[in-house]
Structures are given as C-alpha cells and as structure tokens.
Amino acid sequence: MQTIQDCLTITIVVLFATITTTIALDLCVSLTQLWNNVANKEVRVQQIYLQPSNITTMQPQLTATEMKTISVSTTDLSAPTAPNSTNIESLELLIQKLPQSRIRTAARRLQIKDKVDGSYQKLGVLRAQLQEKLQSQPSEVERVLSNLC
Numbered sequence: 001m002q003t004i005q006d007c008l009t010i011t012i013v014v015l016f017a018t019i020t021t022t023i024a025l026d027l028c029v030s031l032t033q034l035w036n037n038v039a040n041k042e043v044r045v046q047q048i049y050l051q052p053s054n055i056t057t058m059q060p061q062l063t064a065t066e067m068k069t070i071s072v073s074t075t076d077l078s079a080p081t082a083p084n085s086t087n088i089e090s091l092e093l094l095i096q097k098l099p100q101s102r103i104r105t106a107a108r109r110l111q112i113k114d115k116v117d118g119s120y121q122k123l124g125v126l127r128a129q130l131q132e133k134l135q136s137q138p139s140e141v142e143r144v145l146s147n148l149c
Contacts, residue, residue, distance in 0.1 A: 088138055094145055095130050102148050103127060109144045110137075 098106070103126050104114045112129045114121055134141045 088134060091134055091138070091142060091145060092131060095127055095134070098145075098148070103130070106130060106141075106144050106148055109147075110141065 095103070095106075100123055103123060104120070107114045107126045107130060110130070110133050112126065112133065114126060130141065
C-alpha cells in the first residue's frame with residue numbers, strides 16, 4: 001500500500017513539474033516573439049475572441065448612383081418640393097412604440113442630443129423632441145425611422 005502511495009505521489013510531482021515547465025517554456029517563447037516583433041516593428045496579433053462590431057456606428061455604404069441622387073437633392077434648394085406624402089400619424093405611432101435603444105439612435109441621427117450634462121435624457125423627452133422634428137422635417141424623420149426598422 002505504501003508503494004502505491006509513493007508511486008502516485010511521484011506521478012503527481014512529475015505531472016506538476018511537466019505542466020509548470022510547459023507553461024514557463026510557452027511564456028519564454030511568447031516573450032521572445034513579442035520582443036522580435038517589437039524590434040522589427042511588426043504587428044501580429046492573434047485574435048482569440050471575435051469582438052462584435054458596434055451596429056450603431058456602422059454607416060450604410062452608398063453606391064455612386066445613390067450619392068449622385070443625394071447630392072443633387074441636397075444642393076438644389078431652389079427646386080419646388082413635392083407635396084408632403086409622409087404619413088405623419090403612422091410615424092407618430094411608431095415613435096411611441098419604438099424601444100429605448102432605437103429612440104436614442106434615431107435622436108442621434110437627427111442631431112438631437114440624447115445626453116445632457118453627461119446623463120441620458122428621459123425617454124419621454126426624446127420622444128417629444130422627435131415629434132417636434134417630425135412636424136418640421138417629416139421626410140428626414142421618415143428616412144431615419146425607416147432605416148431603423
């Protein structure tokens with residue numbers, strides 16, 4: 001019985017020593033590679049975990065024809081505007097039903113400050129400001145809200 005216990009103790013010590021040596025060797029190799037990369041000013045990073053991109057900061061990519069259409073409509077201010085065909089009632093209802101994150105995103109895209117003095121504005125205040133913006137610029141609000149949904 002004592003021999004089996006001694007054998008198991010020696011096995012545990014050998015495994016511990018092997019694992020410790022492997023970790024130390026890996027650390028030395030990694031530090032040497034880092035030292036060489038810094039000396040050569042190379043940047044090689046192994047990304048283990050994928051980081052999700054921030055969806056709110058992603059801007060839609062415009063094609064050349066869309067850019068041309070947008071630039072013509074924004075620069076030609078003297079052109080007569082089409083009658084307002086925006087359904088304001090449905091947009092008002094949509095503003096009331098949107099969740100907090102979408103309301104804040106829409107407000108930022110319409111240049112409405114969602115933070116005042118470092119703290120977020122209340123959701124009701126943002127909705128009221130979006131309603132005001134809807135009355136003054138219905139087509140712009142419709143475009144932003146359609147991109148959110």
